[in-house]
Amino acid sequence: MNILFVCTGNTCRSPMAEAIMKHKTTHNVQSAGIFAGIGMIASEGTREVLRQEGIDVDHASQPVTVELMSWADLILTMTAQHRDFLKQSYPDDIAKIFTLKEFANPEYEQAWQELKAAYSELEQAKLRGDKQVTLIEDKIRHLEQTIQHVDISDPFGGNYMTYQKTYEEIENYLALLIEKVENRLR
Known part of the structure; x- marks a missing residue:
């Protein structure tokens, strides 16, 4: 499988994801940035965390x-902004563009399905004058937060611990991604 990781400048998060994925799998992996220059090395923080x-x-x-x-x-x-920018810029590729978190995390898809059902449930409860409307609205707010939190934190300009936290976040979602991709290929 050919996997492309995308961030802003292609010096921190996406090269980190690319290096980890190459280290753990045999998939063809590249990374790029929406506003990347050509030929910049990975940031010092990224290089140091990966070296460690x-x-x-x-x-x-x-x-x-x-x-x-x-x-x-x-x-x-x-991030969701990266995703949305690519979807607008490359409409023919929409079906294969996701944030890392939303694609890899099985809870995201479940939360999305539950949210669609909750919106339908809310409309019907309002029509019936049901007293459960407030509870359904609370459930919707919770589910919306789940599906909106899809960004990987940007360590740019941070210290080593900031990069380490980003590494751990990316590594966690890559483990889920690897499992999902391997299951699909079987």
């Missing part, structure tokens, strides 16, 4: 291109 984890990184930044988008079977962004 025993993961090699030989990275040169690159911008998102039509060719990369076509190459990828799956495009995983670090």
Whole structure:
């Protein structure tokens, strides 16, 4: 499978995800940035965290291109803004663009399905004059928070611990991603 990770400048989060994924799988993996320059090395924080984890990184930044988008079977962004920008810019590729968290996390899809059902339930409760409306609205607020929290934190400019936390967050979702992708390929 060809997987493309996308962030803003392609020096922190997406190269970190690319390096971890290459270290743990045999999938074809690349990364790019929406506003990336060409040929920048990964940030010092990214390189240091990966070095501490025993993961090699030989990275040169690159911008998102039509060719990369076509190459990828799956495009995983670090934020909802990245996702939405790519969907607007590359409408032919919408079906393969997700945030890393929303694609990898099985709870996201479940929360989305529950939210659609809750909206329907709310409309029917309002029509019936049901006293459960407030409880349903509370459930909707909770589910909306679940599906809106899909960004990987940006460590840019932070200290080593900031990069370490981002590494742990990415590694956690990549473990879920690997499991999901491997199950689909079986």
